[in-house]
Amino acid sequence: MNNNSVISILGRRLRLAVIGGGPESFIGGIHRLAARLDDNYELVAGVLSSDPEKAVSRGIEMGIHKKRSYPSVKLMLKTEKEREDGADVIAIMTPNDTHFEYSMAALNSGFDVICDKPMTNTVEQAIALHQKVKTSKRIFCLTHNYTGYPMTRQARAMVAAGDLGIIRLVQVEYVQGGKADESKPDPVSGPRSWKFDPKRGGPSLVMGDIGTHAHNLVRFISRLEILEVCAEAGAIVPERKVDDYAGALLRLENGARGSFWVTQAAAGVENSLKIRVSGTKGSLEWLQEIPQILTFKPLGAPVQIRTPNGPGTLPLSKRSSRIVAGHPEGFPEGFANIYSDAGEAIASRIADIKVDSLAMHFPNSEDGLAGVLFVDAVLRSSNNNSTWEKVFTSLKY
Numbered sequence: 189m190n191n192n193s194v195i196s197i198l199g200r201r202l203r204l205a206v207i208g209g210g211p212e213s214f215i216g217g218i219h220r221l222a223a224r225l226d227d228n229y230e231l232v233a234g235v236l237s238s239d240p241e242k243a244v245s246r247g248i249e250m251g252i253h254k255k256r257s258y259p260s261v262k263l264m265l266k267t268e269k270e271r272e273d274g275a276d277v278i279a280i281m282t283p284n285d286t287h288f289e290y291s292m293a294a295l296n297s298g299f300d301v302i303c304d305k306p307m308t309n310t311v312e313q314a315i316a317l318h319q320k321v322k323t324s325k326r327i328f329c330l331t332h333n334y335t336g337y338p339m340t341r342q343a344r345a346m347v348a349a350g351d352l353g354i355i356r357l358v359q360v361e362y363v364q365g366g367k368a369d370e371s372k373p374d375p376v377s378g379p380r381s382w383k384f385d386p387k388r389g390g391p392s393l394v395m396g397d398i399g400t401h402a403h404n405l406v407r408f409i410s411r412l413e414i415l416e417v418c419a420e421a422g423a424i425v426p427e428r429k430v431d432d433y434a435g436a437l438l439r440l441e442n443g444a445r446g447s448f449w450v451t452q453a454a455a456g457v458e459n460s461l462k463i464r465v466s467g468t469k470g471s472l473e474w475l476q477e478i479p480q481i482l483t484f485k486p487l488g489a490p491v492q493i494r495t496p497n498g499p500g501t502l503p504l505s506k507r508s509s510r511i512v513a514g515h516p517e518g519f520p521e522g523f524a525n526i527y528s529d530a531g532e533a534i535a536s537r538i539a540d541i542k543v544d545s546l547a548m549h550f551p552n553s554e555d556g557l558a559g560v561l562f563v564d565a566v567l568r569s570s571n572n573n574s575t576w577e578k579v580f581t582s583l584k585y
Contacts, residue, residue, distance in 0.1 A: 194228035197535040205233035205275035208282035222523035228531040265297040285388045288313040300327040307556025309390040314560035321553040329530035330551040332404040336525030338496040339482040342505035352467030358446035362402040368455040373428035393430040400559040412440045419569040424453040480516045
């Protein structure tokens with residue numbers, strides 16, 4: 189990977205301002221690590237809490253200058269826009285219900301945006317935000333970080349190269365156990381309790397949290413849209429009011445079939461994201477808990493194992509790997525690949541030069557919209573006794 193692509197284009201790092209992700213936030217720390225890993229960004233400003241006093245103090249605690257540790261998003265966007273050395277890009281890592289508001293505000297102020305998933309909580313917001321991204325001509329990156337792993341990119345490139353032939357079947361599952369505790373079905377306090385509030389976390393806890401990841405990975409690797417779903421969503425844990433389980437049968441645009449299931453209530457399971465894509469010439473299998481291995485099973489031939497920087501590594505995968513063959517890479521590096529690709533696209537936009545096509549595989553507002561539309565279709569199907577429901581991917585937004 190070219191770790192200094194932004195500096196080579198602009199002669200400097202991108203100036204990054206953050207909204208959310210304070211010192212106690214897991215995902216905030218991952219965002220900041222990802223931004224710095226390839227030395228393409230410098231953190232210059234932030235709003236680190238919805239509480240104005242905490243926002244300022246936490247920013248200073250993280251090393252942001254006191255004059256650029258802001259009490260509110262509105263003030264930060266206005267001030268940074270007016271500074272000669274103001275921020276180039278805004279990264280958003282706040283509860284789901286603010287993604288739309290802050291993304292729109294940043295785009296309206298002329299900034300590029302990197303936003304945590306899901307893009308929005310409602311279809312209407314997703315459509316409006318996607319339209320705004322298109323008219324603003326700014327870069328919008330959605331951090332579905334599993335698309336940044338070298339071996340998921342290898343899989344995407346192999347599908348594009350025709351190694352699997354025509355895709356016939358897709359199976360994806362994302363299984364966690366972090367919400368299996370039946371003594372606390374719907375916690376009302378704690379750092380992540382907002383996830384259990386549908387007004388803040390969205391209409392389906394499990395779909396917004398991990399279902400959008402699984403859906404995104406299906407589209408990323410197979411390069412196919414999901415057109416219809418037959419789904420069920422609900423709660424496994426007694427007395428829980430939000431969804432901790434969802435499953436669906438899928439119909440894809442080329443006639444392929446698929447299965448999808450996600451849960452956060454499988455006791456003892458950690459973070460088991462698996463995908464299998466099968467075509468007329470063979471199958472690919474990937475497991476997030478063993479991320480450096482992609483298994484290729486060609487029709488009528490021995491099984492092949494692909495690894496980062498090993499034999500058969502394709503350019504899209506090679507671009508995403510930082511270390512020599514045989515050494516595992518994972519969650520932070522996948523996030524960093526998303527940040528670095530988006531950074532190269534942003535720097536190219538600022539410099540008014542053509543961006544390297546290999547940098548343009550990060551999830552964008554179209555992917556975010558597709559994810560929200562998929563969640564909507566799953567819930568419509570589940571609420572209608574698991575009837576087949578259309579995913580409105582054919583609408584022109």
